[in-house]
Amino acid sequence: MLVDGTPHRTVDWRDGALVLIDQPVLPHSFRLWTTRDHEQAAEAISTMVVRGAGAIGAAGAYGLALATRQAPDGDFDAYVAQAKHTLANTRPTAQNLFTGLEHVAAAIAAAGGGERPDDARDAALAAAQAYADEDAAACEAIGEHGEPLFQDGWGISTHCNAGWLAFVDWGSALSPVFKAHRAGKQVQVFVDETRPRGQGARLTAWELASEGVPHVVLADNAFGFLASRGEIQAVITGADRIARNGDVANKIGTFGHAVIARHLGIPFYVAFPSSTIDAACAGGSEIPIEERSGDEIAYTWGAADDGSFTRVRTTPLASPARNPAFDVTPGGLIDGLISEFGVFPASEDGVGRILAARAAKAAD
Amino acid sequence: MLVDGTPHRTVDWRDGALVLIDQPVLPHSFRLWTTRDHEQAAEAISTMVVRGAGAIGAAGAYGLALATRQAPDGDFDAYVAQAKHTLANTRPTAQNLFTGLEHVAAAIAAAGGGERPDDARDAALAAAQAYADEDAAACEAIGEHGEPLFQDGWGISTHCNAGWLAFVDWGSALSPVFKAHRAGKQVQVFVDETRPRGQGARLTAWELASEGVPHVVLADNAFGFLASRGEIQAVITGADRIARNGDVANKIGTFGHAVIARHLGIPFYVAFPSSTIDAACAGGSEIPIEERSGDEIAYTWGAADDGSFTRVRTTPLASPARNPAFDVTPGGLIDGLISEFGVFPASEDGVGRILAARAAKAAD
Numbered sequence: 096m097l098v099d100g101t102p103h104r105t106v107d108w109r110d111g112a113l114v115l116i117d118q119p120v121l122p123h124s125f126r127l128w129t130t131r132d133h134e135q136a137a138e139a140i141s142t143m144v145v146r147g148a149g150a151i152g153a154a155g156a157y158g159l160a161l162a163t164r165q166a167p168d169g170d171f172d173a174y175v176a177q178a179k180h181t182l183a184n185t186r187p188t189a190q191n192l193f194t195g196l197e198h199v200a201a202a203i204a205a206a207g208g209g210e211r212p213d214d215a216r217d218a219a220l221a222a223a224q225a226y227a228d229e230d231a232a233a234c235e236a237i238g239e240h241g242e243p244l245f246q247d248g249w250g251i252s253t254h255c256n257a258g259w260l261a262f263v264d265w266g267s268a269l270s271p272v273f274k275a276h277r278a279g280k281q282v283q284v285f286v287d288e289t290r291p292r293g294q295g296a297r298l299t300a301w302e303l304a305s306e307g308v309p310h311v312v313l314a315d316n317a318f319g320f321l322a323s324r325g326e327i328q329a330v331i332t333g334a335d336r337i338a339r340n341g342d343v344a345n346k347i348g349t350f351g352h353a354v355i356a357r358h359l360g361i362p363f364y365v366a367f368p369s370s371t372i373d374a375a376c377a378g379g380s381e382i383p384i385e386e387r388s389g390d391e392i393a394y395t396w397g398a399a400d401d402g403s404f405t406r407v408r409t410t411p412l413a414s415p416a417r418n419p420a421f422d423v424t425p426g427g428l429i430d431g432l433i434s435e436f437g438v439f440p441a442s443e444d445g446v447g448r449i450l451a452a453r454a455a456k457a458a459d
Numbered sequence: 460m461l462v463d464g465t466p467h468r469t470v471d472w473r474d475g476a477l478v479l480i481d482q483p484v485l486p487h488s489f490r491l492w493t494t495r496d497h498e499q500a501a502e503a504i505s506t507m508v509v510r511g512a513g514a515i516g517a518a519g520a521y522g523l524a525l526a527t528r529q530a531p532d533g534d535f536d537a538y539v540a541q542a543k544h545t546l547a548n549t550r551p552t553a554q555n556l557f558t559g560l561e562h563v564a565a566a567i568a569a570a571g572g573g574e575r576p577d578d579a580r581d582a583a584l585a586a587a588q589a590y591a592d593e594d595a596a597a598c599e600a601i602g603e604h605g606e607p608l609f610q611d612g613w614g615i616s617t618h619c620n621a622g623w624l625a626f627v628d629w630g631s632a633l634s635p636v637f638k639a640h641r642a643g644k645q646v647q648v649f650v651d652e653t654r655p656r657g658q659g660a661r662l663t664a665w666e667l668a669s670e671g672v673p674h675v676v677l678a679d680n681a682f683g684f685l686a687s688r689g690e691i692q693a694v695i696t697g698a699d700r701i702a703r704n705g706d707v708a709n710k711i712g713t714f715g716h717a718v719i720a721r722h723l724g725i726p727f728y729v730a731f732p733s734s735t736i737d738a739a740c741a742g743g744s745e746i747p748i749e750e751r752s753g754d755e756i757a758y759t760w761g762a763a764d765d766g767s768f769t770r771v772r773t774t775p776l777a778s779p780a781r782n783p784a785f786d787v788t789p790g791g792l793i794d795g796l797i798s799e800f801g802v803f804p805a806s807e808d809g810v811g812r813i814l815a816a817r818a819a820k821a822a823d
Binding site: 122123285286288289290291293296297300301303304310311312313314315316317318319320321323346347348350351354355358384389392393394395396397398399400405406407408409410411413414415416417418419421422423 | 486487649650652653654655657660661664665667668674675676677678679680681682683684685687710711712714715718719722748753756757758759760761762763764769770771772773774775777778779780781782783785786787
């Protein structure tokens, strides 16, 4: 998408390097973050320079491609295996990370691995590029399938950032919103600020402002009230991992919003590329939930009045904090799973149909 | 309660002046805020130097007592009426504010008003003092009635600040927690940070740390997840206004928490002194909901690393914000109303019984 008139991808490859948009400094600064080192790529993932399901997957894929270029010919396979381990251990809840890594690892193996390291390096980069291109195409298809669900004049709630900054391009939850807006529908987006890290306040709001989509930012607490007063007609979020039974792991707060939406009779949709499905996971209770540092609760980062990027502490020094980063929404609370293959029920059957469509496409 | 070993009330009268604890600078600084001018008292209420249902009521009562001392003998009644109007128009959702003002106004009238201004001044101050003392006593009684609802080992969630800083002393929602802790029960409090103004992160956490009650601060978004994992056995909040049918207006986010608690089968209690009941209000839909400045969403205040109290902006300059400050929780989602007269159902019948107990006490 465009930034100041220049096309960008969230995760890109330029001149032999991985190029990321430095997301923690948005929306106050726009900076690119470049590396040729897979350990730095891993650090970018763990410190959330890059975040969001699809973007993490592509960053992992390119990270492994970088590792093939760092790997010595004489110790290629062991080096790459260690790099894959390093990259995989950055974010335990991100299914796309594992998908992206496996995609590149399979290409490396198919090209001969350490027996033909130069072929393996070329294959790794091509696989990472293909992974990124497929992510962008899948997200645009999500937009086309999801857009008809939104009617002219609707208020649409979203949580966290599942826009193009969370993917390579287009986004998941925001892709149908962008499509609806471009199709001329009057929609207004109610953007949860998404404490503690503020991905909604910072990233979703920045994306919507850049695209000219009418929106308001609100405290996560305000969703229920505004929905109860008839201002919100649908909720759409992204997902970090989908279990086979339709349960969804996503940013902390998603579960509560789904409960409230069901109570009020408002449809609740989850949008994601099929790579987000973890076919090895039978149900949400199997998904490990990352607990992050309590400092993310105690301190809020932002732009000071002098423009500097800084933090303020809101809690007493004597008070500890808890910071689970994700929660699990049961499929029974979700009114539709929007994938690049269409809209499906959030059930074993629905997820199975998405996986079948994916398998059929792969067999083409 | 104690601050650094010295007893304080949230709203106090010393040497002819209203003395408040300056709450926006907590927990980073502890400052007293003193005035002899009712217009400054009104400003302290509207700018939330003092906040919380009971504390606002007492501040309004003392504010009107201050006005009687400013009022000239020759224009006493008109001056006091204007001051009452000024004080009443600071916070439209705060029922206790109106109760406190009416209590003092009635005492002024009974003492002869402008016909005997010195008697009226004495009566006003005595009425404000009595109002404050009654608030503190009612809050302690809430604690005694509510404490048996909490079992040893429970996790207890609370939203916003309904502790002693929200009242003259003891608090409403936190009073049973303080009583349970002092009775030797092991309870842990899950403190919602309570965006956008962070009353939980700043004030509730500070109160609990001061009292030595085990607690953790969490993003408002994390309540549903932690409750779904069995870490939370009850929710207790305060209230800004109670309608005759048991509907409750309270800090934004309360409604959503009640919906989630009901979904999970966790009891949800609302604690308040009976002065919070608005007998003129038939149901929650009649309660006006204050929308505050979007700057409260865009900027977060706190302590910078150098100790200065400052703010950071989290949203893009191009993004507007919505900031409803309260919501309405239907009585049907509430498992008990805890008042100074005991625990009652959140229904027309339950509220009627609280009002009857109050009337019987007043007739004593």
